[in-house]
Amino acid sequence: MPVRMTSQREIILQELQKSRQHLTADELFRVVRKKMPRISLATVYRNLELLSEAGVIAKLEVSGRQRHFDSEVVGHDHVTCVLCHRVENVRLEGIKEDCPSHGVVDGYIIKGRRLEFFGLCPRCQKKNRAIKGDDTMGCGCGCAKKMLTDEQKKVLQAMADCDGPCAAKDIAAATGLDAKMVSGKIADLKKQGFVDSPVRCKYGITAEGRTAMKG
Amino acid sequence: MPVRMTSQREIILQELQKSRQHLTADELFRVVRKKMPRISLATVYRNLELLSEAGVIAKLEVSGRQRHFDSEVVGHDHVTCVLCHRVENVRLEGIKEDCPSHGVVDGYIIKGRRLEFFGLCPRCQKKNRAIKGDDTMGCGCGCAKKMLTDEQKKVLQAMADCDGPCAAKDIAAATGLDAKMVSGKIADLKKQGFVDSPVRCKYGITAEGRTAMKG
DNA sequence: CCTTGATTTAATAATAGTTATCAATTAGAT
DNA sequence: ATCTAATTGATAACTATTATTAAATCAAGG
Ligand SMILES: [Mn+2]
Ligand SMILES: [Mn+2]
Ligand SMILES: [Zn+2]
Ligand SMILES: [Zn+2]
Secondary structure, eight states: OOOOOOHHHHHHHHHHHHHOSOEEHHHHHHHHHHHOTTOOHHHHHHHHHHHHHTTSSEEEOOTTSOOEEESOOSSOEEEEETTTOOEEEEOOTTHHHHSOSSEEETTEEEEEEEEEEEEEOHHHHHHHHTTTOOSOOOOSSSGGGGOOOHHHHHHHHHHHHSOSOBOHHHHHHHHTOOHHHHHHHHHHHHHTTSEEEEETTEEEEOHHHHHHHHO | OOOOOOHHHHHHHHHHHHHOSOEEHHHHHHHHHHHOTTOOHHHHHHHHHHHHHTTSSEEEOOTTSOOEEESOOSSOEEEEETTTOOEEEEOOTTHHHHSOSSEEETTEEEEEEEEEEEEEOHHHHHHHHTTTOOSOOOOSSSGGGGOOOHHHHHHHHHHHHSOSOBOHHHHHHHHTOOHHHHHHHHHHHHHTTSEEEEETTEEEEOHHHHHHHHO
16 A cells, blocks of 8 residues: 555645644645645645654644644654644753653553643733734734624624625625725635635635634 | 532542542543432533632643543643553652743743653553453453454444344344343443443443444 | 556545533522 | 522534545556
8 A cells, every 4th residue: 555645745744844833734724725725624634644644744632622733753842822822842951861751650661752831922921911902913823813803803793694605895785884994804804714715706704713703 | 600519519529539540521420420310411521620720620631632630730740541541640750840830931931831641551561462352351441442352242233223222132132142141241331331221121332332343 | 548446535424522502400698 | 488690401512533435546557
């Protein structure tokens, strides 16, 4: 059973390496889709599994949450932001000696270890102070998700209410907001993954958008 | 919003403390149900969440798998068996100094850390050698799940095939096995959680039983 | 080139674990 | 004892992931 190098597999690996982040399957899916719009989420999952099985990438099974994948496989540890769930690398010297990653502990044959820190990323430290902030500061770390403006909420709500993709002008009519500003909001929301465009010039709320609205 | 002490809450906490293990919500559910047969799984989840929120117990979000809960909250680490997923305590001296659980690392304000080891528990080391074992050695750690005998499989299959709870004699008829031995097998399977008895003297396969059959 | 068989894919259904919802019940203050 | 917000059991819904399946793709040989 030889392993084939398909274009899907290649792009998935490439984009993960390029991103230099610890992406989840669906984050990577969104990235890959830009180059290969017809790819399926299942294909992303399948290949991430295969690649990590093969040791080409690492699977970070972070604490009950969504899995993240890492193109760097050599030993290092991670810190997770408790607010935005961003995962970053941590390299602490002096730990390796005391913190065996192989050997025998209490009768267990140790095959590996994971050291994981939780905390607040620099961006979320700032955000935490001004949590009322009505402007979605594009901190890029996903914190913005928790801070939709009233207009954004209105737009999302209107999209949720109408079933199937709808045009910007429909939203404008439904919300009573200016059509130009609605277009702008939709573009922002799309960038954040809360809105997608299944058909040209028609928009719909995403699953992520729905969860963002609740918070 | 004062917190009330309900009998459910009390028993859940009691049984977790008594077990001295790192139980999952459904394992604890099975234990608690013996004393309070009408309790709901949702209640177990709800209270484990509440108790861990309050700092009375600890939530162990173990590497992508099912959550485990710990009645010991003071700082110690854990090792997980990669085969049976049992979680046990590990206390390594000399780590605490090098391995900050609070402070600032790379700009992150660290609120906590988790150090998790993976390996083979002593029981699974033995089991691994004799994996063909046709006897479900009651290692208690759940490894047995992966080693159903042919008879057990037949019984489970027969239960899966018939819809709704069925009597031991129906299984005997369907499989062609002796009725006495079928009863014995059912008792074993029930002990392992693969079979339950929704009605007296009637049995059915559980979700867990279904997954066990596949492996 | 053209078949052949294995691998992989997209789409989708199914699953596991957990959380949300909601009408009915109950703890505990008054 | 009465009242009411907290809690419960039952069950639906949800999220992340895995399994299934028919169709597409590929790698060799003939
Ligand atoms: Mn990393
Ligand atoms: Mn413990
Ligand atoms: Zn953050
Ligand atoms: Zn084990």
